[in-house]
Amino acid sequence: MARITLQELRHSYLAHPQSEQDWALKRLDIEWTDGGAYALLGPSGCGKTTLLNIISGLVRPTEGRVLFDDVDLTNVPTDRRHIAQVFQFPVVYDTMSVYDNLAFPLRNRRVPEAEVRATVLEIAHMLDLQDMLRMRAARLTADGKQKISLGRGLVRADVNAIMFDEPLTVIDPHLKWQLRSKLKELHQRIARTMIYVTHDQTEALTFADKVVVMHDGMVVQIGTPIELFERPRHTFVGHFIGSPGMNVLPCTVEDDKAMLGGQPVAVQNPAKAALDGRRLELGVRPEFVAFAAAGLPVAVVKVSDAGRYRIVETRHGTDRINLLVDPDVAVPGEGAHLRFDPAYTRLYADGWLVE
Amino acid sequence: MDAKTENQRGWLYVLPVVVLVACNAVIPLMAVVNYSVQETFGNNVFFFEGVKWFQQVLHSERFHAALLRQLAFTGIILVIEVPLGVAIALAMPRRGPWVSVCLVLMALPLLIPWNVVGAMWNIFALPDIGMLGRLLNGLGLNYNYTQQPFSAWATLIAMDVWHWTSLVVLLAYAGLSSIPDAYYQAAKIDGASSWAVFRYIQLPKMKRVLTIAVLLRFMDSFNIYTEPFVLTGGGPGNSTTLLSIDLVKIALGQFDLGPAAAMSIIYFLIILALSWIFYTVMTRGEGQS
Numbered sequence: 001m002a003r004i005t006l007q008e009l010r011h012s013y014l015a016h017p018q019s020e021q022d023w024a025l026k027r028l029d030i031e032w033t034d035g036g037a038y039a040l041l042g043p044s045g046c047g048k049t050t051l052l053n054i055i056s057g058l059v060r061p062t063e064g065r066v067l068f069d070d071v072d073l074t075n076v077p078t079d080r081r082h083i084a085q086v087f088q089f090p091v092v093y094d095t096m097s098v099y100d101n102l103a104f105p106l107r108n109r110r111v112p113e114a115e116v117r118a119t120v121l122e123i124a125h126m127l128d129l130q131d132m133l134r135m136r137a138a139r140l141t142a143d144g145k146q147k148i149s150l151g152r153g154l155v156r157a158d159v160n161a162i163m164f165d166e167p168l169t170v171i172d173p174h175l176k177w178q179l180r181s182k183l184k185e186l187h188q189r190i191a192r193t194m195i196y197v198t199h200d201q202t203e204a205l206t207f208a209d210k211v212v213v214m215h216d217g218m219v220v221q222i223g224t225p226i227e228l229f230e231r232p233r234h235t236f237v238g239h240f241i242g243s244p245g246m247n248v249l250p251c252t253v254e255d256d257k258a259m260l261g262g263q264p265v266a267v268q269n270p271a272k273a274a275l276d277g278r279r280l281e282l283g284v285r286p287e288f289v290a291f292a293a294a295g296l297p298v299a300v301v302k303v304s305d306a307g308r309y310r311i312v313e314t315r316h317g318t319d320r321i322n323l324l325v326d327p328d329v330a331v332p333g334e335g336a337h338l339r340f341d342p343a344y345t346r347l348y349a350d351g352w353l354v355e
Numbered sequence: 356m357d358a359k360t361e362n363q364r365g366w367l368y369v370l371p372v373v374v375l376v377a378c379n380a381v382i383p384l385m386a387v388v389n390y391s392v393q394e395t396f397g398n399n400v401f402f403f404e405g406v407k408w409f410q411q412v413l414h415s416e417r418f419h420a421a422l423l424r425q426l427a428f429t430g431i432i433l434v435i436e437v438p439l440g441v442a443i444a445l446a447m448p449r450r451g452p453w454v455s456v457c458l459v460l461m462a463l464p465l466l467i468p469w470n471v472v473g474a475m476w477n478i479f480a481l482p483d484i485g486m487l488g489r490l491l492n493g494l495g496l497n498y499n500y501t502q503q504p505f506s507a508w509a510t511l512i513a514m515d516v517w518h519w520t521s522l523v524v525l526l527a528y529a530g531l532s533s534i535p536d537a538y539y540q541a542a543k544i545d546g547a548s549s550w551a552v553f554r555y556i557q558l559p560k561m562k563r564v565l566t567i568a569v570l571l572r573f574m575d576s577f578n579i580y581t582e583p584f585v586l587t588g589g590g591p592g593n594s595t596t597l598l599s600i601d602l603v604k605i606a607l608g609q610f611d612l613g614p615a616a617a618m619s620i621i622y623f624l625i626i627l628a629l630s631w632i633f634y635t636v637m638t639r640g641e642g643q644s
Contacts, residue, residue: 053540056540056544058540058543077543078540078543078544079543079544079546083544084544085540085541085544087537087540087541088537089535089537091535091537091538091541093555093556093559094559094560095555095559096555104545104547104551104555105544105545105546108545108546108547108548108551109546149541152541152545153544
């Protein structure tokens, strides 16, 4: 068990990184508290896996330090960091039985066979693998194999953290739910730090206490699912999380007021005139937009039914604004106006929340 | 009228391959079968002899000796080439500019015509003018492959190892390259030693290509003719007379068509049976628990 700290981390896969674009990870400072359930969320190629491999020691960072409980382990190899990792594609030792697969990490560490047996049986029980222990691992389905990879991490008593690199990619949809709730249950039971990499927001939000959102080699926000939803620190977070994502509308600031389409819009955060010259945007989630008698005039473009609510796409000039409407609320045909909830409407400068 | 008419046009499409296989395998094989049960004294006159030639070959000490030499040769080269090939493949770089250099170097021996390989080694190993022969004798060894059976065998095996280990290397390397990085990373995390990585990851993943490598090397070495013919011509004495060399001596040297044909068929059946055994043993346990 340990607290994991990443200090001033930067990484490039090139030998001599020149421009900003050469860095796969651009300066990170993150602290992972012991026993937390974290999700690392971001689109493909944003540096999630790189970050994970740096923590587990499979990749050495170009710059910065990796600390476990304040001990610098940046140059310590993987097998001495006490890390378990589950990969995107299940890794099992084909020629071994399920039992031998689970026993493998212990036998490699010369644990007495009696102890191996007790631990393997316990973990197999936890993962519902007890009936398959004698089977060849190669014969299991993808979800069974993924459980084995997870089990190989769980059998070790000394594991500091378990990392998951998009572990449900190859699992059938109906088993995904099962396995995901299993993970959640396991986390509560064993209280080890878990870091879960995914590009699927549902997976991230259901699994994690804290979600780390990454974009283009940077961490843009760390927060609970509620915080990410209600107070995105970056337009990317607003856009990436939520379905449909946050409306991001170019705006201006005049006399300390945010202006959209020549009208002042009330925002939650301070709109200072000094922001002039930067790229200014308003961010408001479709959940916090409603039709009103007066306000921003828009034309309704499309209404799609999403079951419990309808998604209405409207247009103001060249800007597209989505809003969610209850099924019993009528969608006005002509002369529609929108009102933004001031508590959840925020001003962003160059993509970042103005604070 | 029968409503269901069968379209026979499909036969037309398989015709080319039927003709091809017939010309290159079935008809020659049938000709051999035909010779194997007949006796001729020339003038294209044949007498039916039944299984006489088969009995004669199976009881011939000369055949037994050649078969034994053949089994020894194939056994020795397999025992050397397969582990050596795997070891070289493991030592080769997995990425970077050296990969192509290594692959080209490895492929070179395979590109050389077989009789050229024989001729090269023939000259290379000559005790009086060859580099290898001079070197070995210079080191105080009494080496002369044209006169000593042991030297002839050592040279023959060295030549085959030089010529064909590359094939095993290339196949094993292809097998190794197909292993995803995640396996090595998982093994690192599980604290596996490099022996455990080889035993539980690399070897199982190479099993299929190694099966092919062993089968190819077995069949090719069991059929080997050109290189030993050029190198030693089967000598000194009969010490390196392998099956195919003996077969050619009987068929073309003595013009005993019947016994040669019978021997060809027995030879073919031995290769077929041994290949089947190799294949069965090596793929045993696949697809079952």
